[in-house]
Amino acid sequence: MRATYILRRIGSSILLFLLNTIIFFILIRMVPGDPIYAMYGYDPAIPFTKEDIERLRHQYGLDQPLPIQYWAWLQSMLRGDFGYSYETKIPVNELLRNRLFNTLLLQSIALFFSMLIGIPCGVIAAVKPHSKTDNILGAFSIFGFSMPQFWFGIILILLFSVYLGWLPTGGLHTIGGETTVIDTIRHLILPVTTLSLTYATAFMSRLTRSSMLEVLREDYILVARAKGLNEKVVIWKHALRNALLPVVTVAGLYLAFMFSGSAIIETVFAYPGVGYLMVNAAKHRDYAILMGVNVLVAIVVITSIVVTDIVYAFIDPKIRYT
Amino acid sequence: MVTHLPYKEVRVIHQLSVFWRRFKRSFTAEIGVFIIVGFFMMAIFGPQISPHEYVKTNLNEQNRPPSPEHLFGTDGLGRDVLSGVIYGARISLFVGISAACISTVIGTIVGAISGYYGRIIDNLLMRFSDLFLVTPAYFLYILLIATLRTRSILYIMVILGVTMWPRLARIVRASFLSLKETDFVKAAKTLGASDRRIIFRHILPNAMAPIIVTTTFNLAGAILLESSLGFLGFGDPTAYSWGSMLERASEVIRFAWWQATFPGLAIFLTTLALNFVGDGLRDALDPRLRAL
Numbered sequence: 148m149r150a151t152y153i154l155r156r157i158g159s160s161i162l163l164f165l166l167n168t169i170i171f172f173i174l175i176r177m178v179p180g181d182p183i184y185a186m187y188g189y190d191p192a193i194p195f196t197k198e199d200i201e202r203l204r205h206q207y208g209l210d211q212p213l214p215i216q217y218w219a220w221l222q223s224m225l226r227g228d229f230g231y232s233y234e235t236k237i238p239v240n241e242l243l244r245n246r247l248f249n250t251l252l253l254q255s256i257a258l259f260f261s262m263l264i265g266i267p268c269g270v271i272a273a274v275k276p277h278s279k280t281d282n283i284l285g286a287f288s289i290f291g292f293s294m295p296q297f298w299f300g301i302i303l304i305l306l307f308s309v310y311l312g313w314l315p316t317g318g319l320h321t322i323g324g325e326t327t328v329i330d331t332i333r334h335l336i337l338p339v340t341t342l343s344l345t346y347a348t349a350f351m352s353r354l355t356r357s358s359m360l361e362v363l364r365e366d367y368i369l370v371a372r373a374k375g376l377n378e379k380v381v382i383w384k385h386a387l388r389n390a391l392l393p394v395v396t397v398a399g400l401y402l403a404f405m406f407s408g409s410a411i412i413e414t415v416f417a418y419p420g421v422g423y424l425m426v427n428a429a430k431h432r433d434y435a436i437l438m439g440v441n442v443l444v445a446i447v448v449i450t451s452i453v454v455t456d457i458v459y460a461f462i463d464p465k466i467r468y469t
Numbered sequence: 470m471v472t473h474l475p476y477k478e479v480r481v482i483h484q485l486s487v488f489w490r491r492f493k494r495s496f497t498a499e500i501g502v503f504i505i506v507g508f509f510m511m512a513i514f515g516p517q518i519s520p521h522e523y524v525k526t527n528l529n530e531q532n533r534p535p536s537p538e539h540l541f542g543t544d545g546l547g548r549d550v551l552s553g554v555i556y557g558a559r560i561s562l563f564v565g566i567s568a569a570c571i572s573t574v575i576g577t578i579v580g581a582i583s584g585y586y587g588r589i590i591d592n593l594l595m596r597f598s599d600l601f602l603v604t605p606a607y608f609l610y611i612l613l614i615a616t617l618r619t620r621s622i623l624y625i626m627v628i629l630g631v632t633m634w635p636r637l638a639r640i641v642r643a644s645f646l647s648l649k650e651t652d653f654v655k656a657a658k659t660l661g662a663s664d665r666r667i668i669f670r671h672i673l674p675n676a677m678a679p680i681i682v683t684t685t686f687n688l689a690g691a692i693l694l695e696s697s698l699g700f701l702g703f704g705d706p707t708a709y710s711w712g713s714m715l716e717r718a719s720e721v722i723r724f725a726w727w728q729a730t731f732p733g734l735a736i737f738l739t740t741l742a743l744n745f746v747g748d749g750l751r752d753a754l755d756p757r758l759r760a761l
Contacts, residue, residue, distance in 0.1 A: 174613070430702060
């Protein structure tokens with residue numbers, strides 16, 4: 148039962164992935180203008196002749212029917228070849244590899260700090276639901292949800308970089324300087340603060356709160372209290388350990404969704420990650436990069452969703468295998 | 470002989486007043502309503518209350534810091550930022566409301582069909598909505614917008630609307646799944662009511678609470694997304710929305726702080742107020758949702 152569930156889950160996610168790539172493949176082919184112009188630029192002073200375009204279209208296989216083009220793309224994608232950037236002619240692979248590491252670095256540090264702050268906040272809120280503390284923490288989490296990330300980042304840059312001059316305004320390393328750990332940390336402080344103080348911490352604290360509320364209703368908590376255990380031990384040891392399970396699983400899932408926000412945060416801080424790469428590629432209509440980023444993100448997101456589902460199936464016996 | 474029980478006048482409490490009493494219990498929700506009404510007033514009476522005409526450029530007064538004449542300073546074309554924030558409320562609220570409405574209609578219909586009919590239709594629709602859920606929002610928007618010929622605010626509105634519905638669809642589907650098994654629905658079915666009648670007259674009114682709450686949150690989300698896209702440079706460059714003000718401001722952020730600060734503050738306050746209202750609505754309409 149469980150094995151078939153897992154197999155079906157993996158099968159449907161592969162289908163989902165293929166559907167995703169097909170849709171984006173078609174979308175990109177629907178773009179106004181010939182891809183040849185996107186690759187070589189268009190200069191009205193030296194227009195391409197019709198023969199030039201025909202020749203180039205043939206060379207790149209653009210004169211083939213769409214399904215054949217897609218099949219060719221899929222084959223090279225499975226070999227790990229995403230082609231070359233239209234603009235810089237650098238292999239997309241190479242670009243993605245460096246950028247992915249930077250994005251994961253930033254996002255996982257931010258996730259760590261938001262769990263560090265968010266989980267205790269959620270526990271404190273859940274201990275006395277609907278109390279003053281709970282309401283204040285709830286209001287703070289709404290503040291976090293509502294804060295435009297880019298605006299908060301800009302305000303931090305204005306305050307700490309432009310006026311106080313304490314921290315660099317963006318990037319990951321000082322240009323022309325030596326790449327040291329301290330230098331990298333200095334560059335990471337503002338983006339990490341922005342990311343964790345806006346959406347992430349609020350999300351973690353809400354998640355912990357609702358999970359804790361559920362656990363605190365359980366009989367074993369009543370038993371622990373009846374045994375005369377210290378309330379602190381009951382809350383932070385007995386309850387939190389059990390409440391953390393869904394929090395940690397969802398945190399894994401959430402890391403995938405942080406990719407989405409990376410476009411914003413990385414643009415604000417000119418941070419060399421996947422999001423910034425994507426925004427710039429879209430501005431320059433560099434479709435090779437766009438397609439590569441899409442595949443990368445789809446793989447990371449779908450994998451993390453499937454892994455979360457499977458982990459859940461193992462942990463929670465109540466789950467229905469449908 | 471029929472004996473009448475002693476009759477006592479019962480004061481009828483309308484459902485709305487029950488709702489209002491519960492809603493008012495939350496201090497933050499009240500503040501939220503206050504701010505929202507303020508912004509709507511600003512949008513409606515924009516031309517009357519703005520100190521300057523925003524569309525008028527004044528090249529003698531470029532990038533001036535805040536002063537008594539221009540409370541929020543001026544932008545790169547000498548336009549008054551305060552007037553811009555007031556005019557921007559129109560576009561931003563309009564985009565938010567339209568996008569939220571589109572997503573509510575799609576999400577409700579998809580969720581209702583999926584939950585009511587189940588089986589293969591449910592499976593197909595849910596896998597389709599998964600497709601939106603697994604593609605990170607900004608990547609989808611940027612790709613979609615990059616494929617457009619022109620960047621009109623109307624397109625952005627529609628794109629936001631047609632991509633935000635899956636979450637609502639899941640919520641509606643869940644309520645339909647449980648409501649479909651209730652006795653009153655079975656009774657209606659036995660009486661020969663058509664599927665359409667059961668869906669719209671019997672089930673949907675009972676599933677309204679989460680729909681209203683999610684729509685409020687989506688409204689806040691749409692306003693936030695529109696301005697974020699504007700900031701990234703994928704907004705409508707000709708529209709006077711808060712997002713496009715921020716796009717222009719981001720180029721001069723190093724020396725003209727006021728151009729980004731005030732439109733950003735307006736976005737923050739609007740989304741904050743909407744989220745407060747959404748929270749209050751959830752508590753008032755369906756206290757069971759509170760724990761989630």
